[in-house]
Structures are given as C-alpha cells and as structure tokens.
Amino acid sequence: MIILAIDALDLKQVERFNCHHLMQHEYGVTDLTGFKQERTVVLWAAFLTGNNLEAEIPVETQWTYRVHPEQTFLPCFPTYKTIDVPALSYNQEAHAEERRLLKGVFDGTATIKAYDAVVWRNHEENKEAFFKAVGRFDLVMGYFNLADAIGHLSFGINDKLAAVYADLDCVAEAVKDFDDALLIISDHGMRAIGRYGDHSRNGFYSFNRDVGLRRPKITSFNAFLRRLAEDEYAAN
Ligand SMILES: [Zn+2]
Structure with missing residues (x-):
C-alpha cells in the first residue's frame, strides 16, 4: 500500500493542469463537513485517526501536536514507514x-525566491526518502507540502502553479507501476486571493482501483484502510 499525501492538492487544479497520474481510476473531492476550519494538522490527524480532533488541537501549538501510532491505521500493516x-x-x-x-517575506527580511528555494529543496529531500522507502514496507505514506507552501504566496501565478502540479504528477507516475494499492489524498484544496492562496474545502482523493468511495469524509479513510489491511494480511 502506498499513500501519497499531498497538502492542498485541489481537484479543480488537478483537472485544469490535466495531471493524468494524479487522476487515477477513481478520483474526486472529499467531504470536510463538521470541521469549522480547514486546518492542515487537524485534517491530517482526522485522516490518520478517523476522528475530528479540531477542538483539542490548539492553533498556537498545532505544528507540534502528535497522535500516537496506535490511534491510527498504521499498525494494521505488518511494516510501515511515514515520511514527514x-x-x-x-x-x-x-x-x-x-x-x-x-514571515520574512511579509516583514521585508526575506524574498519569495528564497522562500520558494527552501520549499523546493525540502520537497526534493522528501521525494528522495519516499522513493527509497516504496517497495520496502507494506505501507509507505509520504507527505508533500509543495502545493500548499508555494500556493500560499503564488497560487495566482500560473507558471509557478503549473510547475508544482507537473512535479506532483511525476511523483504519482514514479510509484504507479509498483504492484500496489495507491491512494492519493489531500487535506483541503486551495482558492486564489489575488496572487495568494488560501485553504478551501475542495480536497482531493484518488485510488488506482474502483473502490466506490464517492465524496468520502476525510474521517472515513481510517476504517477504509483498516479494512484493506485486514483483507490483505488477515490470512497470513
Ligand atoms: Zn494543508
């Protein structure tokens, strides 16, 4: 099982840029009903645990918030590796x-170019770790924040967004030939505010086989992945 977790991957942009490899056999928008805001950490915690933990994840310290692996579907797989x-x-x-x-871009101590360079560098490092892990574990979950991080400052700049979506489509292409179930999932989508981008409800999921999910709730994947793992490993 491979999970390609892409922050802010937006259904409309996937279609607009014609990302063939992101649009797998089954794909569509996810349902974020019940969440007051589209907060990244809250939505990934929901994906991992199957629960809406919005009320207990403080905004100020959200980035250091941790769920325990036992709260997630991960231990249902004999071996697993998660990246970032x-x-x-x-x-x-x-x-x-x-x-x-x-922060520096807004207080004048850094340039968007310097910010983008660090985001792309981190992205390349995650790609390397992800490709190295795929095929070596029963489940590999790789996370990529490229579309969110570049999108916040440059969602309205078409060439930059096109490069982001083309790169993410290549990541999907690189792992699609592993004889494995491939779930591509985002936490939320993104909409333009001038040149900037803000989180939207337009999240995305895609699966390389027919699973009939139809507008799945972000909290529904926990049970879905547990079932997949049971079907695959219960007999062994
Ligand atoms: Zn996000």
Whole structure:
C-alpha cells in the first residue's frame, strides 16, 4: 500500500493542469463537513485517526501536536514507514525554516525566491526518502507540502502553479507501476486571493482501483484502510 499525501492538492487544479497520474481510476473531492476550519494538522490527524480532533488541537501549538501510532491505521500493516506526516512524523526543523522565511517575506527580511528555494529543496529531500522507502514496507505514506507552501504566496501565478502540479504528477507516475494499492489524498484544496492562496474545502482523493468511495469524509479513510489491511494480511 502506498499513500501519497499531498497538502492542498485541489481537484479543480488537478483537472485544469490535466495531471493524468494524479487522476487515477477513481478520483474526486472529499467531504470536510463538521470541521469549522480547514486546518492542515487537524485534517491530517482526522485522516490518520478517523476522528475530528479540531477542538483539542490548539492553533498556537498545532505544528507540534502528535497522535500516537496506535490511534491510527498504521499498525494494521505488518511494516510501515511515514515520511514527514503532520501530527505524526513531521520534520519540525525543515518546516520551521519555511515558516521563518514566510514571515520574512511579509516583514521585508526575506524574498519569495528564497522562500520558494527552501520549499523546493525540502520537497526534493522528501521525494528522495519516499522513493527509497516504496517497495520496502507494506505501507509507505509520504507527505508533500509543495502545493500548499508555494500556493500560499503564488497560487495566482500560473507558471509557478503549473510547475508544482507537473512535479506532483511525476511523483504519482514514479510509484504507479509498483504492484500496489495507491491512494492519493489531500487535506483541503486551495482558492486564489489575488496572487495568494488560501485553504478551501475542495480536497482531493484518488485510488488506482474502483473502490466506490464517492465524496468520502476525510474521517472515513481510517476504517477504509483498516479494512484493506485486514483483507490483505488477515490470512497470513
Ligand atoms: Zn494543508
């Protein structure tokens, strides 16, 4: 099982940029009903645990919030590896640098170019770790914040967004030939505010086989993945 977790991957943009590999056999929008805001950590925690933990994840300290693996579907797989997943194995140091530069763009101490460079560098490092892990564990979950991080400052700049979506489509292409179930999932979508981007409800999921999910709730994947793992490993 491979889970490609892509922050802010937006259904409309996937279709607009014609990302063939992200649009798998079954794909569509997810349902975020019940959440007051589209907060990244809250939504990944919901995906992982099957529960809406919005009320207990403080905004101020959300990036250091952790769920326990036992609360998630991960232990249902004999072996698993996660890369940079918010609320679980998030690379605090790498993303702290991004946030420092993001703040710097607004107070005039950093440029968007410098910010983008760090975001892309972190993205390349995650890709390397992800490709190295795929095929070596029963479940590999790789997280990529590229569309969210670039999108916040440049969602309205078409060439930059096109490069982001083209790269993410290549990540999906690179793992699609593993004889494995492939779930591509985002926490929320994104909408334009001038050149900037803000979170929207337009989240995305995609599966490389017919699973009949139809507008699945973000909290429904926990049970779905537990069932998949049971079907695959219960007999062994
Ligand atoms: Zn997000």
